[in-house]
Amino acid sequence: MSAVPLILVNGIESQSVPATDRGLAYGDGVFRTLLLRDGAPQQWERQYRKLAQDCAVLNLAVPGEALLATELQRLGERAPRLVAKIIVTRGASPRGYRYDPGRPPNRILLASPVPEPETHAVAGVRTRRCKLHLSHQPAFAGIKHLNRLENVLARSEWEDEQISEGILCDVAGWVIGGTMTNLFAVREGELVTPDLGKCGVAGVTRERVLEAARQHGVKCHVVRLAWSELMAADELFLVNSVAGAWPVRQVDERTWPVGPVTRTAQAWLET
Amino acid sequence: MSAVPLILVNGIESQSVPATDRGLAYGDGVFRTLLLRDGAPQQWERQYRKLAQDCAVLNLAVPGEALLATELQRLGERAPRLVAKIIVTRGASPRGYRYDPGRPPNRILLASPVPEPETHAVAGVRTRRCKLHLSHQPAFAGIKHLNRLENVLARSEWEDEQISEGILCDVAGWVIGGTMTNLFAVREGELVTPDLGKCGVAGVTRERVLEAARQHGVKCHVVRLAWSELMAADELFLVNSVAGAWPVRQVDERTWPVGPVTRTAQAWLET
Numbered sequence: 288m289s290a291v292p293l294i295l296v297n298g299i300e301s302q303s304v305p306a307t308d309r310g311l312a313y314g315d316g317v318f319r320t321l322l323l324r325d326g327a328p329q330q331w332e333r334q335y336r337k338l339a340q341d342c343a344v345l346n347l348a349v350p351g352e353a354l355l356a357t358e359l360q361r362l363g364e365r366a367p368r369l370v371a372k373i374i375v376t377r378g379a380s381p382r383g384y385r386y387d388p389g390r391p392p393n394r395i396l397l398a399s400p401v402p403e404p405e406t407h408a409v410a411g412v413r414t415r416r417c418k419l420h421l422s423h424q425p426a427f428a429g430i431k432h433l434n435r436l437e438n439v440l441a442r443s444e445w446e447d448e449q450i451s452e453g454i455l456c457d458v459a460g461w462v463i464g465g466t467m468t469n470l471f472a473v474r475e476g477e478l479v480t481p482d483l484g485k486c487g488v489a490g491v492t493r494e495r496v497l498e499a500a501r502q503h504g505v506k507c508h509v510v511r512l513a514w515s516e517l518m519a520a521d522e523l524f525l526v527n528s529v530a531g532a533w534p535v536r537q538v539d540e541r542t543w544p545v546g547p548v549t550r551t552a553q554a555w556l557e558t
Numbered sequence: 559m560s561a562v563p564l565i566l567v568n569g570i571e572s573q574s575v576p577a578t579d580r581g582l583a584y585g586d587g588v589f590r591t592l593l594l595r596d597g598a599p600q601q602w603e604r605q606y607r608k609l610a611q612d613c614a615v616l617n618l619a620v621p622g623e624a625l626l627a628t629e630l631q632r633l634g635e636r637a638p639r640l641v642a643k644i645i646v647t648r649g650a651s652p653r654g655y656r657y658d659p660g661r662p663p664n665r666i667l668l669a670s671p672v673p674e675p676e677t678h679a680v681a682g683v684r685t686r687r688c689k690l691h692l693s694h695q696p697a698f699a700g701i702k703h704l705n706r707l708e709n710v711l712a713r714s715e716w717e718d719e720q721i722s723e724g725i726l727c728d729v730a731g732w733v734i735g736g737t738m739t740n741l742f743a744v745r746e747g748e749l750v751t752p753d754l755g756k757c758g759v760a761g762v763t764r765e766r767v768l769e770a771a772r773q774h775g776v777k778c779h780v781v782r783l784a785w786s787e788l789m790a791a792d793e794l795f796l797v798n799s800v801a802g803a804w805p806v807r808q809v810d811e812r813t814w815p816v817g818p819v820t821r822t823a824q825a826w827l828e829t
Binding site for chain 1: 563565567572573574575576577578579580581582583584586589591616617641643645647648652653654655656657666668673691693694695697698703704705706707708709710711712713714729737738
């Protein structure tokens with residue numbers, strides 16, 4: 288991959304976006320992050336469905352599926368494995384929160400190298416509890432919108448390279464997930480994952496784990512999860528579309544071995 | 559003013575910003591909106607102080623005061639009255655919430671025509687109660703950051719051109735202010751304005767009204783304000799740096815005449 292990242296703005300190779308884009312002005316847009324393998328976007332059907340759902344929540348026109356797939360293919364030609372990011376914004380506009388619903392969105396596709404070492408999936412990761420608490424906004428909870436200051440501030444709480452992720456609670460004290468991952472706990476062979484009705488991002492890989500658990504007859508509970516229950520779990524793992532599933536070896540002082548249900552979930556995600 | 563807006567990106571006339579800017583990716587930045595009169599930024603000392611305070615909350619380096627003032631002067635040469643917007647972002651970065659604290663910010667200055675008719679300040683405005691409730695995020699409440707999806711969605715609740723502003727409550731039901739304005743209520747000759755410790759933007763004009771009230775011996779209470787108290791107020795007005803103070807003539811079905819304390823506050827802001 289060349290030093291200059293490949294970026295397509297509305298299908299045209301470009302390093303820049305309009306300074307009046309509402310994505311910049313207000314975070315008025317959504318995004319997806321996914322793997323490209325030999326040019327093929329992984330879990331594309333799910334990724335596109337979620338993109339369309341998220342756009343719908345913001346009353347934002349979603350770019351066509353075939354158009355995006357073609358553009359992802361162009362990104363994917365650069366290297367055998369890449370991370371693609373799709374940003375859809377409400378386009379450029381004059382100053383002011385009000386928008387013209389008739390204006391087409393802007394789509395920005397960016398290719399990046401695959402970052403995390405594969406060893407994380409094997410050996411597991413160290414994590415910490417974040418001090419920042421996530422706010423409740425049911426109007427757009429669960430979607431991957433561009434208002435991500437909470438994630439940025441949470442990620443800035445530590446510098447230690449040995450710590451791969453931070454675990455966040457909401458303002459009410461319930462566990463929500465990692466700064467860039469969804470979280471699963473294992474309790475007596477059953478899965479537990481936080482309810483994301485008030486905050487957090489409901490990722491595609493979380494959805495895949497929920498579905499696979501159902502298919503394999505493993506009970507999975509979507510719950511309000513207390514920190515004490517997290518600490519009492521038999522196993523923990525974190526998921527996203529780039530990392531797959533990371534076993535959690537440590538949260539602050541509490542440690543876990545990598546457990547069998549985590550390995551099973553990893554196997555589900557490999558298919 | 560020409561059809562193409564004057565935009566300065568790090569001091570260089572440009573219509574675009576890097577596609578990898580963290581302002582776009584995460585709303586990782588802050589902004590100010592202010593009036594330029596004959597090239598002079600109005601309330602510049604306060605505006606810059608607030609910009610610096612907001613940057614500090616996000617651990618963001620603030621551009622120098624003299625540098626920004628010079629660039630605003632360049633914008634101001636285009637027309638006798640303009641609205642200037644200053645955006646400061648955490649600059650471009652590779653993918654990921656983590657940031658390099660050593661990287662310089664990007665500054666984007668945009669000039670726009672002055673929008674609202676002056677008649678609003680004289681005759682007052684119609685407003686409505688918004689359905690959306692603002693979330694609580696004490697970690698960056700009060701600052702004018704780029705995560706403004708709540709404001710965008712609130713503003714999208716109405717199309718009626720006769721309605722100039724929407725009034726927002728927080729998730730706990732307390733009144734916070736307008737989508738783009740701070741709110742004052744008048745009760746028995748005293749001012750009341752919402753506490754913004756958990757959400758909302760504490761604007762420069764709100765600060766000016768608070769200070770002027772103190773100087774003129776008018777009591778002003780920063781409180782948790784219930785909707786019923788808003789409806790029971792003798793007068794209401796809305797403030798921001800572009801509009802000055804707008805008397806509120808109507809919120810949904812409830813109407814008010816323009817009252818004497820509102821006129822007094824307007825006079826304070828004219829000095």
